Amino acid sequence: MEFLRPASLTEALEAKAAHPDATPIAGGTDLMVELNFDKRRPSALLDLTGVAELAEWDTDGGSGGDPGGDPGGDTVRLGACVPYSRIIGELGGRLPGLAMAARTVGSPQIRNRGTVGGNLGSASPAGDAHPPLLAAGAAVEAASTRGSRRIPAAEFFHGPKRSALAADELVVAVHLPVATGPQQFSKVGTRNAMVIAVCSFSLALHPETGAVGTGIGSAGPTPLRAEDAQLFAAAELEGRWEAPGPLPDSVLRRFGELVAAAAKPIDDVRGTAEYRRHALAVLARRTLTWAWDDYRTGSWSRCA
Amino acid sequence: MTRSSTERADTTAGIGGSPIRPDGALKVKGEFAYSSDLWAEDMLWGATLRSPHPHARITAVRIGKALALPGVHAVLTHDDVPGRNRFGLEHADQPVLAEDVVRYQGEPVAVVAADHPETARRAAALIEVDYDVLDPVTDPETALADGTPALHPDGNLVRHVRIRRGDPEPAAPVVVTGEYTVGMQDQAFLGPESGMAVPAEDGGVDLYVATQWLHVDQRQIAESLGVPQEKVRITLAGVGGAFGAREDLSMQVHACMLAMHTGKPVKFVYGREESFFGHVHRHPAVMRYEHGATEDGRLVYVRARILLDGGAYASTTSAVVGNAATLGVGPYEVPNAHVDAFGLYTNNPPCGAMRGFGAVQACFGYESQMDKLAAALGMDPVDLRVRNAVREGSTMPTGQVIDSAAPVAELLRLVRDKPMPAPVGDAEGVADPRELPGGVSNTTRGEGVRRGVGYGVGIKNVAFSEGFDDYSTARVRLEVIGGEPVVSVHTAAAEVGQGLVTLQAQIARTELGVHQVTILPADTAVGSAGSSSASRQSYVTGGAVKAACEAVRAEVLAIAADVLPAGGELYLNGGKVIASTGEAVADVAALLGDRVVEHTVEWRHRPTQPLDPATGQGNAHVQYAFAAHRAVVDVDTELGLVRVVELACAQDVGRALNPQAVVGQIQGGSAQGLGLAVMEEIQVVGGKVVNPSFTDYLIPTILDMPPMPIDVLELADPHAPYGLRGVGEPPTISATPAIVAAVRAATGAALTRIPIRPEHVVFTTVEDGGHSS
Known part of the structure; x- marks a missing residue:
């Protein structure tokens, strides 16, 4: 197995162009498990940990990475190799949904290593970062020596562990709108920590547009959006944004049903399809309750 | 004292x-330095080729390509086993390397030694084996039935133990029945099977290995190597956990064969996935119980049928069956007992020793029944247990009189009388997510959460039983x-x-x-x-x-x-x-x-007796040990997620020789019992393990283990050194049913299978006929 270790993004893209079979590795929290279990034997590894450009985030209001500063801006450009622990520590205000998902990833050691870029590279339907990217309307920045492009998160996932990336492309960043409303992430696992999702759900409220974003994890061949549920919730919230009261239970339940209906779960070692649908309905109902309550009380913005 | x-x-x-x-x-x-850290100058690395099929006939093995790989020093098959190609703790029924038939997925077929571990693995993959795949027998009930093909020459029954005491046709005014299922638990030690064999000039071998019993390894290895026992010298290497999983041989004979064949030290270290195939597991069980009692809650009789899936080879199944039978009614005075325990061969993974050893499975059955009986009688579950608890001088269903302290009632009272833990959260009810079911996954802020309390008490024999010269x-x-x-x-x-x-x-x-x-x-x-x-x-x-x-x-x-x-x-x-x-x-x-x-x-220790084969009567055990638990759980009834809030334990240890170590054993044993209650299961489908990794075989983390108030009693056993009583297993036994009882109390769901999965909680019909979700 060849081990390629570029020192810059340019070198990395050249290496990927020259070795399209090379598998990129950042934190290695997913890939090394596969290698250790002999599930994969790539011809080459492309180690991205030496590429400084990938390990930073910034906003369109200025450069980031300084937890004390506030660069402002409407969009965060999150480098592919920023570990979850930094997302939790530095971006909890701007990207609350992603930060909440990051808190549920593995153990502290795994969160120190694992990255959103790696999660996208694996493109597992169970990837914890995916639902909040879908809910927030994120875009994946893919680059090659041919140039770069942005792929909406909703178009990125093509199948179990298959994505829109071309063989010579690398995920270099994710672009996420800075939250303008409450966001939530919930995941079901059979252990109280360090668990792969049986199913997960992320929600983002966008008060400025009246839209509602959703993301479903581990309940289909790819991470999914619950589009009917989004439209239903947006319609129900229309007119409520200005003078928000509690949402009727019927709305919460219908939202849950529509989220469950959008899932395409299977029975597997972690849970049954029936349970996954049931649990998603519960998670959707609860997260919408929490997010809307946070919006009503204004408490969500305090942590921003 | x-x-x-x-x-x-x-x-x-x-x-x-x-x-x-x-x-x-x-x-x-x-x-x-664990056994996986062993190192010698010039050593080779071993690798094992295993059967992908749970049941198949081997028609050909071709090793040419593997041998031709540069760096490979040896490729050995059953033809190369120098001595007897069979081993086993109770019955020598397991091939060192498979001959004509493989009986479980993961059974070793050939071994390789090479100068690099990766080379050894690649060479193993180059060995060509032709299999005629056979239908696996995967259900122990089927294995027992007439007409099922025999997996071993003497049939599929490893052992049947009958306990017959009192009236064969007893009657009682209050009767409860139940069927209970126990999934396959793994010992989940962290240090995988590993060791190193070094060839000696006298034609023997020095083996450094992580094991539980050096001399029983030595005896089996010598027989398979065809050398006198003294030519196999074993030194214990650093052991990374055992819990029963190192009682059987794994890589021992393979490493010695390769070392003697190549003249070089040979080291094996199983990978994590391989380890799941490299050792025996806890027997899954299907148990049918019938308890009869008087209106005032005195047990009249217990009938039990306990079916234990021994998997492909016997290992310690016979002794596990003996424990399940003799301890099958629990620490209760039962005048009329009728217990049948069976251990069967199937094509599932071999099962053998694991902490609790047959007593764990039975305890889930009889304790579930005691709760069911208490409900039928309208009695408090602790009161019912106390009323029937054995004490010093009680007679077990085997006829054996308990001749030292048996403070079962006191242990139950101790855990019952502990202060209850406070509800989670602060004054406004806001809780840290780590205190709630679902934990850090942020699934509830209290919605759907209900608290439940449950009790369990268990009994275990200490040391080897049934006349074994221990x-x-x-x-x-x-x-x-x-x-x-x-x-x-x-x-x-x-x-x-x-x-x-x-x-x-x-x-x-x-x-x-x-x-x-x-x-x-x-x-x-x-x-x-x-x-x-x-x-x-x-x-x-x-x-x-x-x-x-x-x-x-x-x-x-x-x-x-x-x-x-x-x-x-x-x-x-x-x-x-x-x-x-x-x-x-x-x-x-x-x-x-x-x-x-x-x-x-x-x-x-003082001698024990074999059980009478017809009635199961006999002074089979050296010493009995007891522990009781009270579990307090919070259950998210809508999602079926469980957080154990507190696990109180009381145990009599006779004499705490090292009090800190005693508490450590109680905490660790209880954690293993918690794992069996709510998460730990090797899932086997069609004889194949579908979750051989710590990604999907979950064991409790520090966020799953609750605080444990522990009472240690020291009621000396006059027969034992310093009055001590064995400590390691009892807490594993009673933790599980206490937790399940608490989840039942919180949800009303019947929950007859462990480990409980979220879908069981959500979709199981509650006992009063309603629905818990």
């Missing part, structure tokens, strides 16, 4: 103290080194993490009044210590070390008596000979000079 007169030696590092364990800091800092050997030496008296203790007892090395030194300090004690490496240069299992090593090897120390002490005191003025009893303390007046009358170092005092003692 009275303490033996030998215990006048001071020292907090003796019996009753909790001295720092010698391996503790090394393990915490990652510096302890002994341990200790060699103790006292000599003067650098002007100081120094004791060395040599046994073959396996330190598997339980703290036996600490305890052996404590015993020597107490008995000989000498502070400096060296525990020599465990190896086969001294006689057998028996297995580090069945909660027996403190009792049996502890007993042997104590006895050897007593022999040494007697000789030292005899020497002292020769040179000192006559009169009075002498003892040893602080490196001195002490007179009955308390006066130091001689210095041990001066007294001995160059003289070395050494004694080797083979020590046995």
Whole structure:
């Protein structure tokens, strides 16, 4: 197995162009498990940990990475190799949904290593970062020596562990709108920590547009959006944004049903399809309750 | 209680103290040398080719391509097994390397030695095996049925134990029945199977390996290598957990064969996935129980049928069946008992020893029944248990009279009377997510959460039963080194993490009044210590070390008596000979000079008897041990997620030789019981394991283990050394049913299967006919 270790993004893209079979590795929290279990034997590894450009985030209001500063801006450009622990520590205000998902990833050691870029590279339907990217309307920045492009998160996932990336492309960043409303992430696992999702759900409220974003994890061949549920919730919230009261239970339940209906779960070692649908309905109902309550009380913005 | 007169030696590092364990800091800092760290100049790496099929006929094995790979030194198959191609703890029914048939997924077919572990693995993959795939027998009920093909020459029944006591056709006014299922739990030790075999010039082999019983390994290895036992010398390597999973051979014979074939040291280290195929698991069970009681809650009878899936090879299935049967009604007085326990061969993964050993499965059955009976009677579940609890002098269903403390009622009262934990959250009810079901995954802020409380009490036999000649050997030496008296203790007892090395030194300090004690490496240069299992090593090897120390002490005191003025009893303390007046009358170092005092003692607990094959009557067990738990759980009833809030335990240990180690055993055993209750299961579909990894075989983390208020009782057993009672297994047994009972109490769901999965909680019909979701 060849081990390629570029020192810059340019070198990395050249290496990927020259070795399209090379598998990129950042934190290695997913890939090394596969290698250790002999599930994969790539011809080459492309180690991205030496590429400084990938390990930073910034906003369109200025450069980031300084937890004390506030660069402002409407969009965060999150480098592919920023570990979850930094997302939790530095971006909890701007990207609350992603930060909440990051808190549920593995153990502290795994969160120190694992990255959103790696999660996208694996493109597992169970990837914890995916639902909040879908809910927030994120875009994946893919680059090659041919140039770069942005792929909406909703178009990125093509199948179990298959994505829109071309063989010579690398995920270099994710672009996420800075939250303008409450966001939530919930995941079901059979252990109280360090668990792969049986199913997960992320929600983002966008008060400025009246839209509602959703993301479903581990309940289909790819991470999914619950589009009917989004439209239903947006319609129900229309007119409520200005003078928000509690949402009727019927709305919460219908939202849950529509989220469950959008899932395409299977029975597997972690849970049954029936349970996954049931649990998603519960998670959707609860997260919408929490997010809307946070919006009503204004408490969500305090942590921003 | 009275303490033996030998215990006048001071020292907090003796019996009753909790001295720092010698391996503790090394393990915490990652510096302890485990068996996977073994290394020798010029060593080769072993790899194993395993069957992908649970049942198949091998029609051809071609090793040419593997042998041709550069770096490969040997590729061996069953043809190359020098001695008997069979091993097994109770029945030699398992091939070292498969011959014509493979009977489980993962069965070893060939082994390779190469100069690099990756080369060895690649070579193993190049071995071509032609299989005729056969239908697997995957259900023990099917295995037992007439007409099912026999997987072994003597059929599919490994053992059937019948317990018959009292009226064969009893009747009672209140009857409850239930069927209960136990999934396959794994020991989930962290140190995978590993060891190194070094060929010796005498034609034998030196093996360094993580195991639980050196001498039973030695016997089996020698038979398969076709060499005299003394040509196989075994030294215990660092053990990364055992829990029963290292009782059977794994890589031992393979490494020795390859070492003797190549003339080079050969090391094996199983990977994590391979480890799931490299050792036996806890027997899954299907159990049918019928309990009859009077209206005021006295048990009249218990009928039980317990089916244990032994998998492809017998391992310790016979003894597990014996335990499940003899302990099958629990720690209760039952005048009429009718128990049938069966162990079957199937094509599922082989099952054998795991902490609790047959008592775990039965306890889930009888404790579930006691709760069901309490509900039928409208009684408090603790009151019902207390009313029927055994005590000293009670007769077990085997006819054996319990002849030492059996404080079952007291243990139950202790856990019941503990203060209840507070509801989670602050004054406004806002809780840290880690305190709620679902934990850090942020699934609830209290919605759907209901609290439940449940109880469990269990019984376990300590040490080997049913007439087994169960002994341990200790060699103790006292000599003067650098002007100081120094004791060395040599046994073959396996330190598997339980703290036996600490305890052996404590015993020597107490008995000989000498502070400096060296525990020599465990190896086969001294006689057998028996297995580090069945909660027996403190009792049996502890007993042997104590006895050897007593022999040494007697000789030292005899020497002292020769040179000192006559009169009075002498003892040893602080490196001195002490007179009955308390006066130091001689210095041990001066007294001995160059003289070395050494004694080797083979020590046995009192004998047990076999069970009568027709009635299961007999004094089969040495000692009974008991623990009780109260579990308090919060359950998210909508998602089926469980958070155990508190797990109180009370256990009688006879005498806490090392109080800190006792508490550690209770905490660890309870954690393993919690795992079986709510998450741990090897899932087997069509004979194949579908979750052989720690990604999907989940064990409890620190966020799953709750605080544990623990009461340790010390009611001495007069038959045991220091009055001790085995500690390791009882807490594993009763934790599980207590937690399940608590989840039932919170949800109303019947929950007859463990581990509980979220879908069971959500979709199981509640017992009053409603629905829990």
